Amino acid sequence: MTRRGWLLFGTLSLFWGVPYLLIRIAVAEFDPVVVAFGRTAIGGLVLLPFALRARALRPLLSHWRWLLIYTGVEIVAPWVLLGHVETRLNSSTTGLLVAMVPIVAAIILTVTGHDRLGARRVTGLVIGFIGVALLVGLDIQVGDLIAILQILVVVIGYAIGPIIIAQKLHTLPAIGVITASLILASVVYAPFAFVLRPSTATPAAIGSVAVLAVVCTAAAFMVMFALIAESGPARMTLITYVNPAVAITLGALVLDEPITTGLLIGFPLIILGSILGTWRSAPPPSSSVATGPASAAVLDSDR
Template sequence: MSARAWWLFLALGLIWGIPYLLIRVAVADLPPVCVAFARTLIGALLLLPIAAMRGELRPLLRYWKPLLAFTLVEISIPWWLLGYAETRINSSTAGLLIALVPVLTAGLMVLSGREVLNGRRSLGLAVGLGGVVALVGLDIDVSNGWAVGAALTTALGYALGPIVISRYLSGVPPLGVIAASLAVAAALYIPFAIPAWPPQVTMKAAGSVLVLGVVCTAIAFLLFFSLIAEAGPTRATVITYVNPVVALLLGVWLLHEPLTPGMLAGFALVLLGSFLATSRGASQHGAGPVPIGSDESR
C-alpha cells in the first residue's frame, strides 16, 4: 500500500477502536437510545450536505426498501443494543464480542449459498465461536446474559448490513447510502429518544457523544471511502482485525477494565477464526462484501 493508504489505515484502526470506550462513558449518564440518536443525528448533519453536493442522494430514491433494511440491521438496532450491552459489560468485552463480525459474515455467506464451506472456513467458524465461548464462559456472569445477547445481535446486524449492500445497493454511491441511513436512523430514534432524554447531561457524556458523531461516524466514513479508493476494498477490510485490539487496550488503560485470561483467549481465538474464515484461501469466490457500514464497525 502507499504511504497515504497506511496513514488512513492507522487512523481508522484507532478511530473505529474507540467507540466502545466512548459509548461506555456516555451510557453512564445517558440512556443508550439517546446516545444512538445523538450520534446518528450528528453524523447525518455532517454527511448529508457532502453527499448532496456530490449528487449521491437522488439515486437512492428508487432503493428505499433495501436502504431501510440496511439502516435497521446496520445502524438503528445495533447501535441501540450496543449501548444497552455496555451498561452491563465492559467496553473491552463488548469490543471482543463484536470482533466476531467476520466469522458471522462468513457463516451467513455460506448459508446463503454465496460461499463454499470448505475445511479452512469450517475451522475458522469453529475457532471464532470457540473464542466467544471462552470469553463468556471465563469472564461474564450469567446475570449479564441479556447484555451478551445484545452485543452478539449487534455483531449479527453488522454482518447482515454488508450483505444487503452487496445484493441490493452495490450500484449506489456508498457515501449517499451512509448519509441517508444515518438520517433515517435518527428519525426512527426520535419517538424513543426524546421522552427518555434527561433534564441534564454531563460534559463527559456530551463530549463522548460529540466525538462519536463527528470523529467515529462522519470523519471515519470519509476516511474509509478514501482508504477503499487508495488501497482497494479487499485490503480495506483488514481494518476489522485492528479495531478490537484498540478497544481492548483503551478499555484496560483508560477505564481500568480487567485484562483476564478469558479476554486474552477469546481475543486470540476470535481473530484467528476471523482470519481463517474470511481469507482468500477459505473461499472459491473471494473475500465477500466490504463492510462499509460497520464501526467494528463500528
Template sequence: MSVIWGIPYLLIRVAVRDFPPDVLVFARTAPPAVLLTAYAAYRGMLRPLLPHWRMVLLYSLVELAGPWLLLSHAEVRLSSSLAALLIATTPLVAAVLARLGGSERIDSRRLLGLTVGVAGVVTLAGVDVHADDMVAVGEALLTAVGYAVGPFIVARRLAHLPSLGVISSSLAVVAVLYAPFAVWHWPSSVSGDAAVSVVVLSVVCTAVAFIVFFALIAEAGPARASVITYVNPAVAVVLGVLLLDEPFTLGIAIGFPLVLLGSVLATAKPRREPAAGATGGSEALAAAPTGRAPEPS
C-alpha cells in the same frame, strides 16, 4: 481507521452513564446525518436512491438502528473490552451467511476458523461473564449479526448506488426514528465526560470515519481495507484497560487470540478459486459502508 473504529466502545461505555441507549443513538447519528446528507445532496448522491428507498430503509434498520441500540444497551452491563471482542465475531457470522447464501464455500480452513472463533467466544463468556450479564452478551452478539447482514444488503441490492448517499440517508433515517425517544428521555444533566464522548462518537467515529473509510477503499482496495477488522478489537481492549481501568482478564487473554485467529481463517480466500460468478458481490461486500468490519457495530 482502526483507531477511529476501535474507540467507540470506550466512548459508548462512558456515554451510557448519563445517556439512555436510545438517546445516545440519536445523539451520535443526528449531527453526522445533517453534515453528510447536505454534502451528499450537493453532490447529487441522494436522488439515485429514491427508487430503492425500501432497501435503504431495511439497511438502516439492520446495520445501524438495531445494532447501535443493542450495543449501547449491552455496554450498560459489559465492559468496553468484552463488548468489542464479542463484536469481533462479526466476520465469523459473515462467513456463515456467505455460505448459506451460496456466494462462497467453506473449506476445511474456514471451518477450522469458525470452530476456533466460537471457542474464543465461549471462553470469553465462560470466564468473564456473570449469569445476570448473559442478556447483554446476547445483545452484543445480535449486534454482530446485524453488522454482518447489512453489507449483504448493500452488496446485493445497493452496490450500484453512491456509497456516501446510502450511508448519509441511513443515518438520517436512524436520527428521525430515534428523535421522539430522545425528546422523551433526554437526561436532565450530563457530565462533561459523557458529553465529550458523544461529540467524538458523532463527529469523529461516524462523520469523519465514513469519509476516511471511503478514501481508504479507494487507495488500498476493499480487500486490504478490510484488515482493520482485526485491529479494532485490540485498540478497544487497550483503551479500556488503560483509560477505564478495565481488567485484562484470563478470558480476554485466551479468548481474544482465538477470536482473532478464527476470524482470519474464516474469512480467508479459498485455496481454489470458485468458478466465475460464484463469488458475485464479494468485493462489494468487503467495501460495504459499515461502521466497523467491512463486514463485518
C-alpha cells in the same frame, strides 16, 4: 500499501476502535437510545453537505425498501443494543465479541449459497467459537446473559448489513447510502430520545457523544473513502482484526478495565478464527458479492 495508505489505515482503525470506550462513558448518563440519536443525527448532518454536493441521494429513491431494511439491521437495532450491552459489559469485552462479525457473515453467506467453506475456513470458525465460549465462560456472569443475547443480535445485524449492500445496493453511491441511513435512523430514534432525554449531563458524557458522531462516524467514513481510493476495498477487512486491540487497550488505559484471563485467551482465538474463517484463496464461482462503491464502503462500517 503506501505510506499514506498506512496512515489512513491506522487512523481508521483508531476511529473505529474508540466507539466502545465512548459509548461506555456516554451510557453512564444517557439512555442508549439518546446516545444512538446523537450519533446518527450529528453524523448524518455532518455528511449531508458532502452527499448533496456529490448528488448521491437522488439515486437512492428507487431502492428505498432495501435502504430501509439495511438501516434497520445495520444501524437502528445494533446501535441501541450496543449501548445497552455496554451498561452491563466492559467496553473491551464488547469490542472483542463484535469481532465475530466476519465469522457470522461467512456462515450466513454459506447457508444462503453465496459462498463456500473449505477445511481451513471451517477450522477458523471452530477456533473463533471456542474463543467466544472461553471469553463468555471465564468473564461473563449469569446475570449478563441478556447482554450476550443483545450482542448476538448486534453481530448478526452487522453481518447482514454489508450483505444487503453487496447484493441489493451495490450500484448506489456509498456516501449517499451512509448519509441517508444515518438520517433515517435518527428519525426513528428521535421520539424515544426526546422522552428519555436527561435533565442534566456532564461535559464528559456530552463530549463522548459529540466525538462519537463527528469523529467516529462522519470523519471515519470520510477517511474510509480515502483509504478505499488509496488502497482498495480489500484492506478494509483487516480493520476488523485491529479494532478489538484498540478497544481492549483503551478500556484498560482510560477506564481501568481489567485485562482478564478470558480476554487474554479469547482475543487471539477470536482474531485467528476470524482470519481463517474469512480466508478465501479465490472467489467462489457463484459468488454474488459485489465490489461496487457501496459494498466497499460498508465492508467494516460500524463500528
